[in-house]
Amino acid sequence: MKRIEYDVLIVGGGIAGLTAAHRLVDAAKTAGTPLRIAVVEKAKNFGAHVLSGAVSNPRSVKKLFPDYETNGFPLEGKCAESHLTLLGAQRAKDMPFAPPEMNKTGYLILSLSNVCAWMAENLVEKTKDTAVAVDLYNGFAAQDILYSGQRVTGVRVDDTGAPEQDNCYAKITIFADKGLLSRDLIEKFNLAQSNQTYAVGVKEIWETDQDFSGKVWHTLGYPLMDGNFGGGFIYGLKDKKLAIGMVAGLDSENPNLQPPQILQAMKKTPFVQQMLKGGKLARYGASIIPEAGWFAMPKELAVDGAMIAGDAAGTMDIKGFSGVDKAMESAMIAADVAFGALQKNDISKAALAAYQEALLDGWVGQELKASRYYRHAFHENKALFSDYLPVVLKGLDKGCMMSGGVKAFFSGPGGLISGGLNLLKLMGGGGSGELRLPEDRTCPKPKHNAVPLAEPEGFAKNSVYLTPDMVFYAHTHYHHGNDHIKEFDAAVCKKCIARFEAGNNPPPCVGDCTADVHSVLAKDGAKSHQMALENCVQCRTCEIVCPEKNIRVNPALHGSGPDFRGL
């Protein structure tokens, strides 16, 4: 049997993977050369496992699709009104001074899952009647990386047991898989620098009575008042839809973040309530965000026969939340280098290394380098937010932010000034030395004592849901016999449960789960870890926060998982 082989194999049909595919098709069409490309995507349909904010700088979309405003590219709108809002339990107010990177006016408001679905469809149309072949394998998850010596030769995508039937080979493999498989590559070749710092984002789409299109809010404050990095976002989409979400850093001491409940708490504030009044929840989903930036990028982005792009390469820049544009740019450069390498018939690491050079010398590298201490600034100055922010918000809730500000200032002027200066210095890039970030899994403290939240008054129950209710809106479907999350040792889980429960907390996998998958089962006086995998929205938070590295999330097979269409 002839083995299935392509020129370029792209692992992952997210924004980076599909951008690379488009760029390769464009290059081959311009050069008039035949090219065979395959894209493997674990979701049943393209876009179904893609979730992002997303408000993006138009620069990369414009570069890939110069005619994006007229070619059917699915825009949810353009930002006409950008707010950075301090959110209190009762009131909200725009911050008097906002960093310029938070002004999103003129940026594109996107549903990244819709964008990916469109890009996949458009890709096939683009190659009609050309010598370029693009084969889209949605519903096929890349499960293992194939090597010939030290050279990557493709991935295994099926499990009939016969290699010639299960393997997809390629001259060059581009990993745009958000790390799901490429972490193995990074480990094998020892490419990691610092640990990654992740955040988890939960998001809902609402169909509302009012039209908020073109309006963008980023919120700071309620309900994240414990100094942990995070915030909310509310984006007005076309057709009277609203995207609303909450992002929380996983480098938190709190093992019981309950991301969906943080979002519910945000929705209880009068500010959000008036937006959702009369509206209807349409969809729910969750995803992780690699936030560390510069220091957490792999040392090398290419090995013999393979490259790493997008979130897998850690190109997300927390300054201004620039993820989509940088992921796309990295994929375009990777595609250009891959195409050039194929033309010269040299797919060695040395030839592919031009990708990393071009990426880091270009605007992506420059911006990531400039903001390399940005995320860390918040980690280091947590007190600024845990001690002073609640006081400011209390003043805001009473009707005068100034009074809160003044109170906050006099409650500890020294700490506020030095902390504030340090924060601004680091945010502006004024740090020194290489950062070695802690692993997120080492952050949750068993004895963490979360401060109870003051509940806003008069919220409408119909805009607030239980986690299990919300999971229903993620439309998850799993194949019979699915077991995509591996727990290595049940005894380790038992000890972890005992340790955290002694501090009156659940273990982090339970406390931080976005979809009610993990729970502690009490039976005959013994407690054990159990999972309801059919709920899983595949965010991978559990793996990141597992203190014992006792969990691994593998790609679910046969197109199983949530359906994030519209998110």
Place this chain on the structure above:
Amino acid sequence: MLKVVVFIKQVPDTSSKAGVNPDGTIDRARAKRMLNNFDRYALQKAIEIKRSVGAEVTCVTMGPPPAIEVLVEGLEHGADYGILLTDKRLAASDTLATAYALHKVVGYIGQVDIILTGLQTTDGDTAQVGPQIAERLDLPQISYCESLTITGKTAKARRVVEGGFQNVETAMPLLITVANSATPLGHKRFIEVAQVKEMLRTPEERARRIKSVSLDDVGADAARTGLVGSPTVVGKTWKLGEVGGSCKVFEGEAVETEVARLLESLAADSRNIAEMLHG
């Protein structure tokens, strides 16, 4: 080698919201399309026969040109050939006209050992077309077939009957309608999907594997198909409304306690429903 024909149909996607036209018919242009769920069991049976005793599997569908998508899907699952019967004159065919047209396709194919169909479609829900084809071809038929064993030219089947099952045996050729309690359709294999993609790019190979035929090609009388050949009259169609709800989770206690709470809650709900119904 056995020759197996599977009749499949493209229907509006049941998970998408298909609109209803002002005249009461389904707005098929707006609806997303999918392979009729019931046909998946028939396709699985065909693939099972092919993989166990060896067979040449031909998928046949009738519909507008986009229906070719379900033939490609059949091939990706492991079928060998696809035939699309497409003709404007077929529009609005009822079961009588459809079965007439489809039985002509069997004649067009030639010698056939086993014809497989699903139980019914999700858009018509009649479960009449399969048995009608068998009658027109004067073949023995096994309806509601759950499991099947092939020995030489004999088929032994277990069929679902009210309150139990029935074992039957008959000689080929025959027609089988497959119940939805049979083995569900397996997952596509990478190798087969990859080979189909390659085949679709090769025009000669594509023409050999997937054929598009008209009423004239299969020798059918156009007057016996379509609206003119269909005695059925469609009455009124209306939208029933949308289903919604909210879920309650019982957790935190031992399973036994939670189950007791669940039962209690269900009993309370049923009392409420009973009150609601009977005032």
